[in-house]
Amino acid sequence: xKKSLIRTMSALVVAVMALTSCATGNQAPADxxxxxxxxxxTTAPADGGGQAASDVRDELxxxxxxxxxxxxxxxxNDHPSAQIRLxxxxxxxxxxxRTMELEPGLAVSWDFEDAQTLNMExxxxxxxxxxxxxxxxxxxxxxxxxxxxxxxRSMFEMIEYVEIHDDHNIxxxxxxxxxxxxxxxxxxxxxxxxxxxxxxxxxxxxxxxxVGTGRFIFDSQVLGDRTVVVRNENYWxxxxxxxxxxxxxxxxxxxxxxxxETGNADIGFSILPTDVQRAEETDSVVLxxxxxxxxxYIGFNTASGPLADIRVRQAIAHALQLQPIIDNxxxxxxxxxxxxxxxxxxxxxxxxxxxxxxxxxxxxxxxAGFPDGLSLRFWTNAGNQARADVAQLVQSQxxxxxxxxxxxxxxxxxYLEATAAGEHDMFMLGWISQPDPHFGVDMLFHxxxxxxxxxRSFTVNAEIDRLIExxxxxxxxxxxxxxxADLQNxxxxxxxxxxxxxxxxxxxxxxxxxxxxxxxxxxxxxxEVYFE
Amino acid sequence: MHKFILKRxxxxxxxxxxxxxxxxxxxxxxxxxxxxxxxxxxxxxxDIVNLRAELGLDQPFLVQFGMFVANTMQFNFGxxxxxGRPVLEEIGFRFPxxxxxxxxxxxxxxxxxxxxxxxxxxxxxxxxxxxxTIIGLLGVSIPNFWLGMMLIILFxxxxxxxxxxxxxxxxxxxxxSFTIGISSAAIIMRMTRSSMLEVIRQDxxxxxxxxxxxxxxxxxxxxxxxxxxxVITVVGLQFGLLLGGAILTETIYAIPGLGRFMVESIQxxxxxxxxxxxxxxxxxxxxxxxxxxxxxxxxxxxxxSQYK
Numbered sequence: 059x060k061k062s063l064i065r066t067m068s069a070l071v072v073a074v075m076a077l078t079s080c081a082t083g084n085q086a087p088a089d090x091x092x093x094x095x096x097x098x099x100t101t102a103p104a105d106g107g108g109q110a111a112s113d114v115r116d117e118l119x120x121x122x123x124x125x126x127x128x129x130x131x132x133x134x135n136d137h138p139s140a141q142i143r144l145x146x147x148x149x150x151x152x153x154x155x156r157t158m159e160l161e162p163g164l165a166v167s168w169d170f171e172d173a174q175t176l177n178m179e180x181x182x183x184x185x186x187x188x189x190x191x192x193x194x195x196x197x198x199x200x201x202x203x204x205x206x207x208x209x210x211r212s213m214f215e216m217i218e219y220v221e222i223h224d225d226h227n228i229x230x231x232x233x234x235x236x237x238x239x240x241x242x243x244x245x246x247x248x249x250x251x252x253x254x255x256x257x258x259x260x261x262x263x264x265x266x267x268x269v270g271t272g273r274f275i276f277d278s279q280v281l282g283d284r285t286v287v288v289r290n291e292n293y294w295x296x297x298x299x300x301x302x303x304x305x306x307x308x309x310x311x312x313x314x315x316x317x318x319e320t321g322n323a324d325i326g327f328s329i330l331p332t333d334v335q336r337a338e339e340t341d342s343v344v345l346x347x348x349x350x351x352x353x354x355y356i357g358f359n360t361a362s363g364p365l366a367d368i369r370v371r372q373a374i375a376h377a378l379q380l381q382p383i384i385d386n387x388x389x390x391x392x393x394x395x396x397x398x399x400x401x402x403x404x405x406x407x408x409x410x411x412x413x414x415x416x417x418x419x420x421x422x423x424x425x426a427g428f429p430d431g432l433s434l435r436f437w438t439n440a441g442n443q444a445r446a447d448v449a450q451l452v453q454s455q456x457x458x459x460x461x462x463x464x465x466x467x468x469x470x471x472x473y474l475e476a477t478a479a480g481e482h483d484m485f486m487l488g489w490i491s492q493p494d495p496h497f498g499v500d501m502l503f504h505x506x507x508x509x510x511x512x513x514r515s516f517t518v519n520a521e522i523d524r525l526i527e528x529x530x531x532x533x534x535x536x537x538x539x540x541x542x543a544d545l546q547n548x549x550x551x552x553x554x555x556x557x558x559x560x561x562x563x564x565x566x567x568x569x570x571x572x573x574x575x576x577x578x579x580x581x582x583x584x585x586e587v588y589f590e
Numbered sequence: 591m592h593k594f595i596l597k598r599x600x601x602x603x604x605x606x607x608x609x610x611x612x613x614x615x616x617x618x619x620x621x622x623x624x625x626x627x628x629x630x631x632x633x634x635x636x637d638i639v640n641l642r643a644e645l646g647l648d649q650p651f652l653v654q655f656g657m658f659v660a661n662t663m664q665f666n667f668g669x670x671x672x673x674g675r676p677v678l679e680e681i682g683f684r685f686p687x688x689x690x691x692x693x694x695x696x697x698x699x700x701x702x703x704x705x706x707x708x709x710x711x712x713x714x715x716x717x718x719x720x721x722x723t724i725i726g727l728l729g730v731s732i733p734n735f736w737l738g739m740m741l742i743i744l745f746x747x748x749x750x751x752x753x754x755x756x757x758x759x760x761x762x763x764x765x766x767s768f769t770i771g772i773s774s775a776a777i778i779m780r781m782t783r784s785s786m787l788e789v790i791r792q793d794x795x796x797x798x799x800x801x802x803x804x805x806x807x808x809x810x811x812x813x814x815x816x817x818x819x820x821v822i823t824v825v826g827l828q829f830g831l832l833l834g835g836a837i838l839t840e841t842i843y844a845i846p847g848l849g850r851f852m853v854e855s856i857q858x859x860x861x862x863x864x865x866x867x868x869x870x871x872x873x874x875x876x877x878x879x880x881x882x883x884x885x886x887x888x889x890x891x892x893x894x895s896q897y898k
Contacts, residue, residue: 124854125846127672208637208644209629262674281683282846283756308755308844312739316747316754441857471622471859478626510626510638 115589116301119323121314125282125307130265131249132207137580140246142305144581145287147249147270151240155577158493160240164250173235173533180226184294186252187275193225199253210247235531238494273298273585283307298585318566319343326566331389343566350578352561353400354488360554361516363483364432371553373422375412377459384559387447395557397546399498402578405542409550419459431460434483439473445486478510495542496530503549515554522548602876609872614655617861624671624859668862677866687757688847691766692832698771699778707782729776734835738769738842755844766843770835774828781824785817818889826882830875
């Protein structure tokens with residue numbers, strides 16, 4: 059009996075050990091999921107802040123919310139990928155996050171020959187991290203590649219072709235007048251890739267061995283966990299203070315906060331608005347906040363249902379008080395929306411607000427044929443507490459004018475599909491754009507982008523379309539500003555959205571971190587960071 | 591015994607084919623378009639159509655399913671829609687971490703649950719028994735994500751004993767394993783208690799006592815072994831639940847495991863990853879069930895004789 063009991067227990071132990079050893083077997087340093095790049099020795103610190111051999115720390119741990127989908131510039135549209143890409147690749151034109159001004163990047167100067175022709179002089183003496191010199195061929199190849207990729211084609215197809223004059227002079231020929239082209243050239247998806255390497259590796263191979271001219275070099279990656287970049291010692295400009303940056307994935311926002319608070323990491327990206335007060339009160343973290351380009355809106359289905367009537371949309375606008383919604387759903391961070399373009403956009407104006415007036419709201423509903431009120435569905439996506447809170451607050455506020463709002467929280471994929479198909483009444487979404495005003499209005503309000511591309515309010519308004527087209531082709535900045543002012547007022551009149559909220563970057567660092575600026579673009583210039 | 595194991599292995603095949611059909615159908619009928627997830631909101635219609643064709647998503651259901659089965663038979667699970675990496679590489683890297691987490695949680699739940707269950711049964715209706723019952727109830731009721739957060743605040747932030755996130759060193763393993771293991775420990779404790787109570791009232795135990803055997807020997811050698819059969823069943827089932835429980839725990843502790851990855855893949859509608867991952871988990875669960883059946887034979891000679 060004793061013998062068989064021992065046998066039984068041994069079997070249990072062996073089974074557990076087998077499972078565990080199977081698990082630890084793949085944890086070896088050279089594991090299958092670790093991809094090495096073209097850098098030097100690169101074992102990422104197991105935990106805690108990296109400590110250099112010298113007294114001054116030069117290794118930084120940056121916490122982000124998700125693992126980058128890919129490091130190939132033309133294959134990504136997610137935030138974590140963009141943050142790392144900014145370290146490895148450079149663009150022709152660079153957007154300074156502090157000033158929001160466009161600065162020379164890999165192009166040292168440019169001039170518009172006309173609204174469809176842009177001459178650019180490229181920087182000389184620049185080398186890729188593998189030692190290849192940077193030339194006009196790399197620019198031409200990068201742009202052609204971006205147009206070829208299904209992921210980015212629609213963003214860059216206005217570039218008809220690149221004319222190469224010599225190794226450092228090119229002309230971009232556009233298919234139509236497109237003034238936001240400089241901002242387009244500053245987007246991460248047009249990070250200049252090494253043509254030789256990308257040609258050789260193709261789309262499938264380049265993301266595992268990305269070669270750019272940036273201040274850092276891709277070093278290694280542990281799937282689902284971290285990406286390490288190391289300083290490019292042969293960088294053409296001023297070398298970064300940091301020798302190594304580790305981008306670690308911590309999906310939960312409160313845990314990112316805790317990791318910085320306890321000193322296990324240096325920078326925690328995007329904390330919860332509800333943690334702001336705690337961050338301000340504690341000495342162990344420094345809170346960095348800055349308005350960003352995120353615009354949160356309540357959308358109406360202007361094509362069908364009761365909301366197709368402008369008076370119903372106006373009635374809702376008159377019945378809502380935005381500040382209490384922002385105080386509750388966003389813990390007071392950011393600011394109430396003042397129009398379709400955030401205050402950071404060039405040429406944004408504060409449109410005339412809809413006065414809170416319940417009598418006027420009831421009047422408008424009666425005029426629209428709903429004297430006794432009506433029922434509407436408000437959709438939002440699962441997994442976003444702020445949006446769920448907004449939905450409930452809107453529900454409660456609209457009850458005062460007899461609008462019965464039924465809140466439905468829907469899984470993200472289903473939500474995108476259903477709102478693209480126009481099955482909704484009201485919905486909530488956000489839009490993150492770039493400084494040029496074109497990017498804040500084209501996808502959301504142009505009739506050619508109805509449905510999945512972004513115009514989920516199904517706005518079809520000839521005046522809005524005309525102003526968007528005029529705005530993107532206007533060379534004169536004064537006339538252009540007037541066009542965008544008219545456009546913002548026209549959108550306000552059409553009222554496809556309640557301009558709810560302009561967001562804010564909320565980032566925590568340890569007190570030792572210096573030189574950090576919370577870039578409104580969501581991708582901070584980490585090469586400016588150093589330790590005290 | 592060998593015959594039995596081979597027979598059981600053979601029976602796993604139809605189970606896996608069934609799993610393949612169910613998971614493929616579910617992913618097919620679930621709303622949400624993977625192409626939109628990949629290309630994002632700003633994609634042009636032309637690109638959407640092209641990519642859909644590229645991924646084979648424009649084919650009829652039966653054609654897609656047929657291709658899926660044929661490829662799976664050749665161990666070709668395809669590449670991830672979003673990252674472009676082979677499914678086997680993506681899953682293969684994360685799977686061992688999740689298995690390790692689940693295995694350690696089982697060990698913890700067994701080490702806590704069985705001794706507490708035995709003591710509860712032996713000391714029935716005492717303060718210890720009532721206390722263990724309350725702890726058990728709490729263990730089952732506390733949600734994983736809440737317990738995980740509380741353990742982090744207490745042991746990582748306030749006491750500084752364990753690291754908050756990651757899975758690199760044994761110190762990293764402690765909190766996540768406990769987070770998952772505690773609820774299972776409570777279930778195993780309750781099962782061990784009731785099973786032991788049933789056994790220690792039987793005649794042969796009374797006979798053993800009458801023969802003057804030591805109480806500890808009676809409990810361990812005579813009672814526990816007979817009480818173990820239902821406990822083993824529960825432990826086996828718990829293993830499957832622990833694999834599921836890993837999803838939340840991996841998110842809280844930022845562990846790059848399969849559970850978290852599966853949730854991310856479902857959100858992105860990354861069909862090859864979802865299908866490959868579910869198939870792998872079904873295979874693991876089938877193996878654990880087989881292991882449970884084999885353990886029955888080790889524990890109970892009557893069952894062993896049936897296997898011959």
